[in-house]
Amino acid sequence: MYKIQKDTAINQSGILCDIHNHSIPLDPANSDYQRVLDDIIEQSASCFTGDIPTDLQTAADAKQFAQQVEAYKEAKARIAQYQLSAGDAESTKTIVTGKDSLLEDITETITIPAIPALDATIEVITHEIDKDPVTSTVANPLIVKDNEERTAAQLVIDNTPQPVKDEVDGV
Amino acid sequence: MAVKFKKPEINIREKLSELDKSSGVAGEALLRAETPQEQFNLIGAGRRNLLINGGFEVSQRGGYTSATAYNDGTYHIDRWEALRDGVTATIQHLVPVSGESSYGVKLVATSSANGTIRLRQRLEIPNQYKWGARTFTLSARVKSNSSNARLMMYGGSSQGYVYVTGNDTHSGSGNIETLTATFTTTASVSAEFAAFVGIDNIRSTSDPAITSGHYFEVYDFQMEEGKVATPFEHRSYGEELALCQRYFTVMPNGIFGIASTSSTFVYSYQLPVQMRATPSVSLTSTNQRQGDTVAQGISVTSASVSNNTYTTSTVAVFIITGTFSAAATPYRMYLYEATGSFPAQVHLSAEL
Numbered sequence: 001m002y003k004i005q006k007d008t009a010i011n012q013s014g015i016l017c018d019i020h021n022h023s024i025p026l027d028p029a030n031s032d033y034q035r036v037l038d039d040i041i042e043q044s045a046s047c048f049t050g051d052i053p054t055d056l057q058t059a060a061d062a063k064q065f066a067q068q069v070e071a072y073k074e075a076k077a078r079i080a081q082y083q084l085s086a087g088d089a090e091s092t093k094t095i096v097t098g099k100d101s102l103l104e105d106i107t108e109t110i111t112i113p114a115i116p117a118l119d120a121t122i123e124v125i126t127h128e129i130d131k132d133p134v135t136s137t138v139a140n141p142l143i144v145k146d147n148e149e150r151t152a153a154q155l156v157i158d159n160t161p162q163p164v165k166d167e168v169d170g171v
Numbered sequence: 172m173a174v175k176f177k178k179p180e181i182n183i184r185e186k187l188s189e190l191d192k193s194s195g196v197a198g199e200a201l202l203r204a205e206t207p208q209e210q211f212n213l214i215g216a217g218r219r220n221l222l223i224n225g226g227f228e229v230s231q232r233g234g235y236t237s238a239t240a241y242n243d244g245t246y247h248i249d250r251w252e253a254l255r256d257g258v259t260a261t262i263q264h265l266v267p268v269s270g271e272s273s274y275g276v277k278l279v280a281t282s283s284a285n286g287t288i289r290l291r292q293r294l295e296i297p298n299q300y301k302w303g304a305r306t307f308t309l310s311a312r313v314k315s316n317s318s319n320a321r322l323m324m325y326g327g328s329s330q331g332y333v334y335v336t337g338n339d340t341h342s343g344s345g346n347i348e349t350l351t352a353t354f355t356t357t358a359s360v361s362a363e364f365a366a367f368v369g370i371d372n373i374r375s376t377s378d379p380a381i382t383s384g385h386y387f388e389v390y391d392f393q394m395e396e397g398k399v400a401t402p403f404e405h406r407s408y409g410e411e412l413a414l415c416q417r418y419f420t421v422m423p424n425g426i427f428g429i430a431s432t433s434s435t436f437v438y439s440y441q442l443p444v445q446m447r448a449t450p451s452v453s454l455t456s457t458n459q460r461q462g463d464t465v466a467q468g469i470s471v472t473s474a475s476v477s478n479n480t481y482t483t484s485t486v487a488v489f490i491i492t493g494t495f496s497a498a499a500t501p502y503r504m505y506l507y508e509a510t511g512s513f514p515a516q517v518h519l520s521a522e523l
Contacts, residue, residue, distance in 0.1 A: 005477040005478070010431055010432075010435065010437070010479075010490060011479045011480040011481060011488075012477050012478070012479060012480075012490055013477075013478060013479065013480045014452075014477050014478030016475070016477060020453060021453055021454055021457070021475070021476070022451045022452060022453030022454075022476070022518075022520075023451065023452050023453070023476050023477045023478040023489065024451045024478070025449040025450070025451065025478045025482055027448050027449035029447070029448035029449070029521075030448045030449055030450070030451060030521065031448075031521075031522055031523055032451045032520070
């Protein structure tokens with residue numbers, strides 16, 4: 001549990017952690033202070049004796065917002081990758097290769113070849129001593145992993161608060 | 172007019188034979204180096220070891236010369252955070268005995284389960300590009316009875332555990348083996364850039380099976396720029412201590428404080444080196460004592476400490492309260508006096 005230590009008469013200013021019996025300064029560079037913010041994010045008021053001071057709550061909210069922004073960006077980038085089970089269609093991309101005499105961009109359009117979808121299943125051959133090899137068909141593990149990661153990323157996007165999305169998407 | 176001049180004679184056979192002169196493996200490596208920086212690294216010039224207390228000589232928090240049970244994420248030997256997951260374990264500071272020259276650290280699992288036991292040193296990141304897009308090599312002498320004892324690197328939150336090349340994993344033979352791990356960072360490096368040694372799976376992808384009694388010992392842990400592990404760089408004790416004190420220090424006895432009231436002491440301690448950040452301040456016991464410069468000292472039970480507004484990375488100002496054995500005399504100077512059954516020391520920590 002944390003407890004605020006503040007007595008302006010004697011210039012006292014810190015956060016007491018009664019688990020480690022140490023006093024944590026209100027310095028964002030101090031790693032114990034960052035742990036206090038993490039605990040406020042995770043446990044809210046239950047980690048604090050008394051009310052959480054407004055400045056600490058504001059700092060914790062700002063940290064959580066920054067974490068959510070990063071998580072949302074990562075999740076969006078993951079979803080933007082093509083799906084292994086679907087492959088990717090041929091596409092074109094225009095790139096700037098230089099400037100002409102009128103300082104206009106010289107562009108070149110390159111074609112990105114299509115990427116075929118992976119096979120949905122693969123065959124696995126199991127060998128056992130004194131027995132014939134057994135062939136079984138299982139789901140392609142690359143696709144399984146890809147789908148799991150995409151599902152996790154989508155969950156992050158779905159659970160991201162709207163103000164965070166607005167910040168990233170520039171709304 | 173004809174001018175005559177003489178040139179020194181050259182034995183062309185002798186000169187040609189010099190071309191076959193053997194330069195040795197190290198010489199060949201030097202000749203093959205592509206940049207002056209690589210040559211600089213190969214000859215071991217400059218201050219190479221980026222790890223602090225890689226020789227495990229400094230232990231300000233205590234001796235730990237016998238095996239001590241530890242909790243996950245705790246510090247014992249300076250700069251090295253002891254980690255454990257799934258199993259219980261002990262830590263021991265290995266002090267050189269006759270015939271040896273190196274300090275070391277030993278971690279031993281005291282229960283069996285899938286888990287990890289590791290030491291970690293987080294590196295300070297003054298700016299995100301300082302460590303970015305560079306090749307580094309970890310090296311250490313490691314002894315272990317586990318074939319999962321290895322060196323690892325966490326390249327920051329964007330890179331995670333990095334892929335390494337080299338002889339990074341111990342055979343589990345129970346002998347000392349020199350391990351090396353070379354890796355390249357991404358363009359920028361974020362928080363938690365850290366070197367590891369311990370029993371864990373490759374890139375910590377899952378927890379290996381640990382049996383009670385599995386251990387590792389580590390000596391001469393080094394991280395240097397380049398793809399070659401050079402001999403361990405020995406720094407002086409004083410130099411290493413000062414480097415450690417940027418992250419942790421213990422206030423000595425005899426520092427002056429003042430009684431600001433009959434039940435409050437205020438101490439101001441000029442830190443020996445500038446710390447990384449404003450430190451957290453803690454007491455190692457709730458039994459604490461002040462020596463009086465005029466009469467008997469004052470013992471404090473249920474002692475508690477709090478930071479003062481004026482604490483910075485260069486000076487620690489803190490307040491001690493609790494249950495006093497006698498009323499303090501306001502405005503009188505007292506001397507900090509950890510002693511006997513009132514052993515509380517003041518620890519100041521600005522670890523990463």
